[in-house]
Every structure is written in structure tokens, then in C-alpha cells.
Amino acid sequence: MSLTKIEYDRLIWINIERPTVEDINSFQDRFSFHPLALEDCLSRIERPKIDEYENHLFIVMHFPIFDSARRVSRPAEVDFFIGRSYLITVHDGILKPLNNFYLDCQENETTRVRYMSRGASTLLHTIIDRLVDYIFPILYKVDSQISQIEDEIFEADTRTLVQEISLVRRDIIALRRIIRPQIAIISNLEQKDRPFIREELDEYFGDILDHIYKVRDILDENYEVIADLSATTDSLLSHRINEVMRILTVISVIMLPLTLISGILGMNVRLPFQNYPYAFAGTMFLMMFIFLGMLLFFRHRNWL
């Protein structure tokens, strides 16, 4: 575990990364947190929620992190304990905007003045605002993947295309799962008169809510677009099978009868016109005639 803290103007921000059972137990003594809340900090992935206790508010939120190994986004959890004069953030240390903001607060007096002088709830708002804004680069990545699929859909190798569509779709499914419950949390912070949350912040939480609704809308549209691209890929695959089949059929239908004719004339039995001087030329003429007739027939049926 790493536990550090910043104190400024009667407000303490305690930042805890990867806490262990002992760390959590030591909290119990210092702050009188509810045992269920402390338990939730330890479990790997808890559902996002707001629990109101007598002397503090416990908030669990998730933000997406792109897992480049599995090529899909996964949730990173942040737990907030907010009291009258303190904010405790518990997380895995992988959310860059939170780390950066903490460092900024630690090092720059101006940042501290700006964000820590108006109480714990303003600090909470700033952290959530930055974490929500951090979702957009992930969306832009998805957007650019979709644009690339759109550009390549009529040219690219289908196997790669199918794989790409599947991966993007699974990423969108994961992102939607992560984003959806956060909306409930933020809209809850905006609407209700929560203790420890200053009322003037409602408008500001409303602004975050606008952003997260935008995230949801982009994901919903992307999901529909990727479904359309998947359907289009399937139609194109059927179309290509059809094209290839047509060429094979045309070539077989033209070649097989000609091969049969040459086979018949190659039989080792007495052919009636075996010794006619123009037998070969006549056969060639017949073959050419069949060949051209077939071509005309297929052109007539719009196969060529």
C-alpha cells in the first residue's frame, strides 16, 4: 500500500493506492467508517454506489481503462470517503488523471489554492470531472477504429475485418457496462440534497452529467454503427461467395462440354469421320460455336 496525504486550509486529502486488509483495519480505529464500506474497498470489483453514513459519504465509482493485452476496456475502481473536513480516495493507482491531479496538488501551491480551499465536495467534483473527461480519448480511439473499418469495408481482407469488428464491438459492450451505472451516481450527486456535498455544486455536477450522457450517446451510436458494419460485412461475404461461385460455374459450364467433345473424339473406337481431312477443323469450329453460344447465353442472363 502507499498512503500519502495533502493538508491545506483545514481539508485533508488522503490518497491510498492498493490497500491491504491491515491498512483497512487501521482505518477503522482512526475514522469511524462503517465496516461494510471498508469491506467494499478490499473486494476486487464492487458495484458503483453511494452509501450515506452518519459521519461520512461512501462513493464507489468505475472508470474505463484500456487493457491493451486483452484489447478491451475494463473498469478501474475509485472509492471516495467524504467527510466534513477530509476526502479519502482509494484506488489501484492506474488512473492517470487522478495520479496527475494528486501530484499537481502536492507540488503546486496555486492548484491547492484553487481546488482545496472550497471544501471536500469541490475537490470531489474536480476529481470526478477530470476522470470523466479522461473517457473521451478512449472514445476517440473507438471512433477512429470504426472510421478505419468503414474505410476498409469494401476492400480489406475479410478475416481481419471480422476480427476488428468483433474486438471493437466487445470493447463498446464493455464500455457501456462501465459507463451506465456511473450515470446513476452522478445524477444522484446532482439531484439529491446530500450531506457533505455543497448545494452550489449541483450545477457543476449537472455539467459532468451532461458529459457522461454525451459519452453514453456516443457509445450507443457507435454500437448501432458497428452492428450495421457487421451486417454489411456479412452481406458482402455472401455477395463475394456468389461472385466466386458464378465464375466457377461459368467456367465449368463452358469447359466441361468442350472437354467431353474432345474426349469423344479421343476414343479408341472406329470414329465415322476419323480420316476426313477436315475433321479437326470441323471439331474446332463446333467447339468455337458452343463456346460463343455459351458466352452469349451468360451475357443474356447478366452473368458476365
Next chain:
Amino acid sequence: MSLTKIEYDRLIWINIERPTVEDINSFQDRFSFHPLALEDCLSRIERPKIDEYENHLFIVMHFPIFDSARRVSRPAEVDFFIGRSYLITVHDGILKPLNNFYLDCQENETTRVRYMSRGASTLLHTIIDRLVDYIFPILYKVDSQISQIEDEIFEADTRTLVQEISLVRRDIIALRRIIRPQIAIISNLEQKDRPFIREELDEYFGDILDHIYKVRDILDENYEVIADLSATTDSLLSHRINEVMRILTVISVIMLPLTLISGILGMNVRLPFQNYPYAFAGTMFLMMFIFLGMLLFFRHRNWL
């Protein structure tokens, strides 16, 4: 930025195209707008919304613009600040009906008399009404594309068809995404007793609401129709693969045995009937017999 204004009968209409940060900041001094609202004017695409402030109403709306490069509709944003004696429109300058109406107000006394003498909310209503009516030509384009696909579905080249269906579907998805949140805005303007909106206008906003519901209904029906056309194309593709396969199979099943017979008789070993005078005629007869038998068999199975 271009900032122009029209003053008439104690009402000022300020029209701002492509504002910069400095433009926005200069506003703050003149009108006492809320900083969050001003921030929203600058961000590329904001969610549609109505924010009620003490001395003005801030409305963000989107209207579809067809992007002919990407062949899909995209949202164009208009922001309205409406106060007791002014209306401010902030936009990108690409919405023709808004530009035209502004020019018309600037140049024609009669237009000004008609639309600017009954306060800012009547002006707002007129602008939104014209912008909503401007959506219909875009829908007619989609409609005519669908009609064309319907006409060609049993004849056209499938590749083009698949491409057309995919593009139209993506356009409908985009249009639905743009239209949906506007309904909430307009229905909000109609129902609630909003400050700065004259109550007599409720019926007129109700009329706009009817139009936008009609837009939504047309899009919903178009979406279902395009899904049906897509499914039909897929079925037709399977059907055509089936047809082509059948022809290939018929021709192979008829030709391969005949070719085998000719091959057997072409072997360089002592054929038992090699020197019979009617060997060739007999072989021909056998082949014709097999050929006709096969034809009858396929006709019996309804393959021909």
C-alpha cells in the same frame, strides 16, 4: 468570429458565427451570463439542453446537416441566449434557414415587423420552426434513396445494393441520434411555464412538436424498412448462391459421367469392342440415353 445584430422595437437579435474564446469572454462583461453556459458555446458539440438562469434562458439545440463527403448526416449546433429584450444565436454559419432568415430580417422591414414586434420568444419560435421544417428535405432524400433500393432490389448489382443499404442505414442512425434529444427540448418549451417564453406560444411550440414527432416517426419507419431490405438482400443472395450452385451441380452431374465413358473408351488397352463397326454409334446412343435420363431426373426433382 462574425458578430452582427438587428435592433427593432426594443428587441435586439445578436447573431454570432464561429465565436472564439476572446469573443466569449467579452460577453461576460456585457451580459451577466453564467460561465458554464459560455463555456458550452465554445465546446465543439454540446448535448441539447435548456438551462434556466436568473436573467436569461440558455438553450442548446442540434439540427442535421448532410455531410456529402462522409455521406452521412451530422449535427450542427445552435445556442440561444434568450432574455427579456434580446435573443442571441451562436452557431457555425452552416444552417441555411437560419442564415436566410437573419438576412431577411436585416433587409426587409416587413419581416422585422412580422417576427420581431412580439418579443424574443416569438422570434425564437420562428427560428426553431424554420430549422425543424428544414429537416424534411433531408428526410425526402432518405426516402427517395429507400425507394430506389426497393425498386432495384431484385435486379441491381448486389455489391452496390449492400453499399447503398449500409450508407442509408448509417444515415438514419445518425439522424435518429440527432433528432431524439430535440424532442425533449421542444416538448419542454411547450409544457413548462418557462420564464422569457410567452404562454400564448405553447400552442405554436406544440405545432413544432407535432412536426418533430412526424420526423421521428418517419425515421423509425425508415429504419424498420431498411432493416427489412437488408434482410431481403441477404435472403436473395443466399437464393442466388443456391441457383448458381444448382446449375453448376446439374452440369457437373451430367458431364462428368459422360466424360468418364469417353475416357474409358480412349484407354490404350485392348478394348473388347474396339473394332466393332457400330461401337461409336452405340457409345453415342448410351451417352444420349444417360444425358436424357439425367435431365428427366433433375426435372423430376424440380431442379430444372
Next chain:
Amino acid sequence: MSLTKIEYDRLIWINIERPTVEDINSFQDRFSFHPLALEDCLSRIERPKIDEYENHLFIVMHFPIFDSARRVSRPAEVDFFIGRSYLITVHDGILKPLNNFYLDCQENETTRVRYMSRGASTLLHTIIDRLVDYIFPILYKVDSQISQIEDEIFEADTRTLVQEISLVRRDIIALRRIIRPQIAIISNLEQKDRPFIREELDEYFGDILDHIYKVRDILDENYEVIADLSATTDSLLSHRINEVMRILTVISVIMLPLTLISGILGMNVRLPFQNYPYAFAGTMFLMMFIFLGMLLFFRHRNWL
């Protein structure tokens, strides 16, 4: 325009077919209708709605008409103005039950006595009742088309089947779109205490509501059934491709090796057993052996 009227027992029924702008303007003078309502009468297709004005009720309703050219149902609009002592119907003249009922009222004293002696709202109820009942023949047509598809699905030519399914599905989509908003109108007439609508009629409008719910239920079930038939057709098409492929493969796998053998024995090089007397019989025996072996193999794999 054609404007005719029937007067009976202090009630006037004015029936207007295909009104023009001038016709509508002349109304304004006579009845004091709201300008928005009059505008709605002129626009091609208005959304169904009930608008309550001071001295009259304005109702827009749609009923399906089968367009045999495009082979799909489309909405026909009827506008009702209902006041204390008059009912005005504005329509295109293509709804047979309305035309017939009007003629009947015009010509038969008994019909007039029965339907026009209890006020405008009873007349309105009768007209809507007949128009709703007129939807059922259209449904029976759809029903019989579906039954026909069900009967033919395992036998018919797939191309016709795919085309039929697509047309029926598009017709059901159109009908659902037309019916859905009418439910809101009729349920509104039943529930609310509307001016100009006699309260005793609530039960009778409830009866119409039952009918239109039945229409909706039939359409919903038909939609699900046609989706199932479409999926079944696709499965059958795949199955048939599979069958055809299997026959082609069996015939190729049997014939190609035999053809190769005959080809080898037809080579113009010194064949080791060229002059053996039983070379031909031996080859034939070998071929028959391979042929039967293949047959057994395919039977074993259940391909035959």
C-alpha cells in the same frame, strides 16, 4: 373540392373532399376555427391528434388504405371538426366506409333518424367505428398472405417467397405505424371528459378501443410470425445450398478418380499391361470397386 352537407334535427354534417386553400379560408369566416387547425387540413399528412379549442374539438385520424401499385398500405387522413351542433369531416374521398355512410345518411331517412338524432358525438362515434371495422378486411388479406407463405415455404420457388415475405413485412410495418397513434386518439376520447363528447359514449368508445387493440395484437403477432418465416426461409436456403453442394461433392469425388484412371490408361506411352488380354476387364473391375467403395464411404457418413 366537393362540399356537401346533411341537416337533421338541429345537427349539420358537412362533408368536404379534397379542400383547397381558398375553401379553407372561406371556413375561417363562417366558423371561428383556429388557424393552426385549418392549416393542418391542407398539409398532406398530419400526425393524428386531438386539439381542444374554445368552441370546437379538432381531431386528425388516419386509416389504412391498400395501395395496390406499391403493394403496401398507406394512411388516409380524416379531419373532424366537432362543435355543439355540427360535425365537419375533411378527407380525400378514398375511404369507402365514410363515403358509403355519408350516402346512406343522405338517402335513407331511417339512417338519419338512427345516427343523427343523438348529437354530433354519436355521429362521430359511428363514423370512427365503421372506419375501424374497415381495417379488418386489410388484416384478413395480410393473414391470408401469411397463410399462403406458410403453406408454400417448404415447396415454393425461394425467389418468389423472399419477395412475398419482404412485401408482407413492409405492409405490416406500414400498418403498425398507421394504427399505433390512433390508439392514443381513441383511448383519449374514451377516458377524458372531453367537451362536445357525450359522457354516455365512453363505453362505446371503449368498444372501438377493444377493436383497435385487437388490430394491434393481430399485427404484432403477424410481425413475429413473418420474422419467423423469414428466418425459416433463410435456414432452408442454407439447407438447400448444403444439399446441392453435397450432391456435387459426391459426384465429383466419385467421378474424378475414375476419370484419372481412364486418363492414365489413355496415355501414349508404353503401358506395362497394354497388351494383356484382360487389361480392360481388370480396369473396369478396379473402377467398379472404387465406385462401390466410395458409395459405402458416403453412406457411412450419412451423405447419401
Next chain:
Amino acid sequence: MSLTKIEYDRLIWINIERPTVEDINSFQDRFSFHPLALEDCLSRIERPKIDEYENHLFIVMHFPIFDSARRVSRPAEVDFFIGRSYLITVHDGILKPLNNFYLDCQENETTRVRYMSRGASTLLHTIIDRLVDYIFPILYKVDSQISQIEDEIFEADTRTLVQEISLVRRDIIALRRIIRPQIAIISNLEQKDRPFIREELDEYFGDILDHIYKVRDILDENYEVIADLSATTDSLLSHRINEVMRILTVISVIMLPLTLISGILGMNVRLPFQNYPYAFAGTMFLMMFIFLGMLLFFRHRNWL
């Protein structure tokens, strides 16, 4: 029509099968039923509903009957008129549990004592309870059909499978349509303080409600399972086409080059090695080499 009745302890149960217009009219004189309710008894299929009249309650309910000709379930209607001292059941006579229970009441004193001594509503409850329980055997039939499809999906003939899946799906669609509106009826009988329904029965109607919810849940799950089976069948069909194609391709790719070689050596031109003694053996060796090379290549690509 057949009209019979049972009288016991001041309660009359009148059971009417297949009533005609005259029968219904004769009712009007005896009981003062609402004309709309009587009309509903005659129409072929009425929507399920509860209509409350001054001196009686009119209930229309549907229960599924398996139509073995069309192989799909269809609704059988029962109409109930319930008053203070009578229960009238109007139906088609095809619902066995109703017929059996009526016979039982007619013949057995004990049944009459048990079910007819506590008023009309207890009798109504008993009839509905038995009719709902009668749905389960139909569900078990569907269940066993699904189990059979599950067992056969990887072995059975696909054509039969596709047909079976389509029939079961259509049956489930029909059953869901029939069951859904009954839930509203029964939950209505449970919740509201209905006249003519004893309040103590609420718990018992709640029990029926539990059963019909169970029916709905089973149907919903079955619908999802059949959709999965249908998708699986389609995937398997594609897989099989793929398998067959692979065999055809392998055999063609191996045989065609060998046939070409034999064809070249069968040409009637001066072959350079025509008279070499080992020409045949060399050719055979070359063919074998190509054959084995191809086999290794396909094994390497995992095609064999």
C-alpha cells in the same frame, strides 16, 4: 346451442355452449345484461377484458387449445357473467377442464357442496384455476419438443430440424399472445375490490396469478432457447457447407492436375519420351509425388 344449468344453495350456474343470436337476445329479457356484453359473446374472438356493469361483471378470457391440424395453439374463449347469485359461462365446448368440472358438479353432490356453497366468485375462481392448470400439459409438450430438438441438433436431418424449430417457435409466439392478456385479467381480479368477488379470494387469485406468471416465464425462456437453437442450426448449416466445400476443393485440387498430366501424355503428337521404357513408371512416380505433396500441404493448412 346447448344451455344447461345447475342450481345449488341459492347459486345458479348456467353453462352455454355455442350460442346463436336468438339465444343471446332471449337473455336480454331475462337478465338485464348490457347490450355490448351480449354482442361480445357472439363475435368470434373478443379481446380478454373485465367490464363492470351495475348488476353484474362481464369477463372475457382466453385459454390455449392445441390445433393439431395447423400444429399451432389457438385461443378458446370463455365469457363469464357473474352476479350476486348466478354465474353464466359461455364457450365453444372445446375446453375439456371446464366441461369435466361442469359434469362433475352436475353428477356429484360432494363437488357441488365443496365448490358451489361459497358463492359465485368461489365457483369462478375454481373454474379459472382449473383452466390455468390445463395450460401446463401444453407447455410440457412444447418443452419436450424443444428437448427433442436439442438432442437431435447435431445429428438430425436439417430440413426436419428447420421445420420443427419453425413450428415450435410459431406455437410459442401464439401461446405468448394468448397468455399475456390473461395476466392483466387475473391480476385485476386479485388487486381491485371488485363487486361480486369476495375479498377473501384475493389470496387465491394471487395463487392463480403465480401460476400464470410461471407459464409466462416458461414461455419466455422457451422463446429464448428456440431462438438460440435456430441460430445454432444456422451456424451448423454454414459449418457443414464449409466442410463439404473443403472436401470438394481438396479432391479437385488433387485430381485436376493429375488428370491434366495424364491428358498431356495422351496427346496424339510426338511425345519426347514416348518410347522410353520407364516413361509410365516415371509418370506414375511424378503423380504420386504430386499427390503426396498436396496431402502434406492440406494437412499443413489443417484442411484434413
Next chain:
Amino acid sequence: MSLTKIEYDRLIWINIERPTVEDINSFQDRFSFHPLALEDCLSRIERPKIDEYENHLFIVMHFPIFDSARRVSRPAEVDFFIGRSYLITVHDGILKPLNNFYLDCQENETTRVRYMSRGASTLLHTIIDRLVDYIFPILYKVDSQISQIEDEIFEADTRTLVQEISLVRRDIIALRRIIRPQIAIISNLEQKDRPFIREELDEYFGDILDHIYKVRDILDENYEVIADLSATTDSLLSHRINEVMRILTVISVIMLPLTLISGILGMNVRLPFQNYPYAFAGTMFLMMFIFLGMLLFFRHRNWL
């Protein structure tokens, strides 16, 4: 039946496995349970519910058990009777966590002290908590199956893949059906002021609710992921058919014309260049030329 009980500190826990009709009847005498509740204990699968009676609460819940024979999860029922001083659990004896916890209570004094000293509702909470936690291992199994499918999707044998996807999807369908109604039960226990449930437990039931919501979320995401994997498999199958078709077509288009040429030159008629010394070499050159031309053509069309 096996009936055992544990008594501790004025609380009796009666545990009944596989009760028969007689067992249930004997209850009636001892506790005054409602006959409907007792009936529900006997029926094979009852819907989850909470019934409130005068002197006890009757709760039916289901928990998933993996049926390894059918390879799908099925519900195991537990019925709870909770009164002021007793808790009765009725079940099939196949839910391990319930059996284990019962044994633990029986054998260990400490367990009894911990869970049985705070009344029947705390005991109920503990049992439900353990049963809900027992669902997670089942989910992890599903999760690992999905991961395995994800890993193998581009390599594995499609037949196994299709079978695996179908089985996992059916398992998820079953699990969702089992989980969904439990949410209503637990959220009911949390929210309402239920008799026999201590109010302080609300937070603890809220914690179980969080867990079961998590279960639901995981299942919903898994369902979407498996749907995507199924669609991807179908696309891949089409892609592979396309690939195989392409190889077959390329080989046929190249080989068939060459075979025809060799066939023509093998005809037993006077060939014009039969005795030219370079006839063979010229033919070979022509064939090579056609072969290379074809290769270039297919490379040009990106088929190779």
C-alpha cells in the same frame, strides 16, 4: 424426508430436506401455517415470492445449480418460514452452502453464538448471503468458458465452437431466468418494513442486493459478449467458405482450359500438326503461357 433442528438461545432452526405430503400435513398441526404456503412447499418448482401471513413470513427463493448431465444451470428451490422465534428451511438438500452452514451451526458453538443469537432474521440474512455468494463460482465457470471461446475463435474447429457457444448461451439464458426474480425478493426484504425482519438488517440486505445486481450485470454482459461471439463465428464461417470457394475456383479456372487443350490434342482425328517435331514443346509452351496469364489475372484481382 429428513427433519433436523438446532435450538439456541430461544431460536429454533428446523431444516427439512425433501418433504412428503404427510410431513407437510403434520406441520399444519404444529405451526398454524397457511395451507397455500404448505402446498407451495410440495410443488416441484414454485415462483420466487414473499407471502406475509399473520404469524409468519413465507419466502420462496431459487438458486442456480449446475446440472452437469444437461450441461445447463437449473434452479434449486429453498422455502423459508420465518416467525418470531423460529426459521424453517425446506429444500432438496443439493445446495452445498446451506448444508455446510447447517452442519457448521450444528457442530460449532462459536458459529451458533455468532449467527443464532441475534434472532431469526439475522440467520435468514446469513443463509441468503451465503447462497448468493455461491452463485459466483458458477459465473466464473461461464466466464472461463467465454474466455476459452474468445481464445479459440480464430483457430478452433467450428463445429465444437458452435456447440460450445450454444451451450454457454443456453446456460446464460437459464441463469438469467433464475436470478431475475430473486432481485425482487431481496430488494423487497431491504426496502419494506417487513414483520419478523429486524430493521437494522436493511443495510445488510442492501449489501446482498449489491451482490445480486453484480451477478445480473455480469450475466447481461456475458449475454452480449456471447451474442457477439456467435455473430463473429458466423462471419468467420462465411469467410472460410469464401476462401475455400476461391481456391477451388482458381484451380478449376486454371486446370480446365489446360485439360481441354490436352484433350483436343488427344483426339483420334488427323491433327494438322501431328507430326511436327516441336508440336509437344509448342503445346507445353502454350499451356505454360495460359497458366502464367491466369496467375497474373488472379493476382491482379487480389485472389491470390
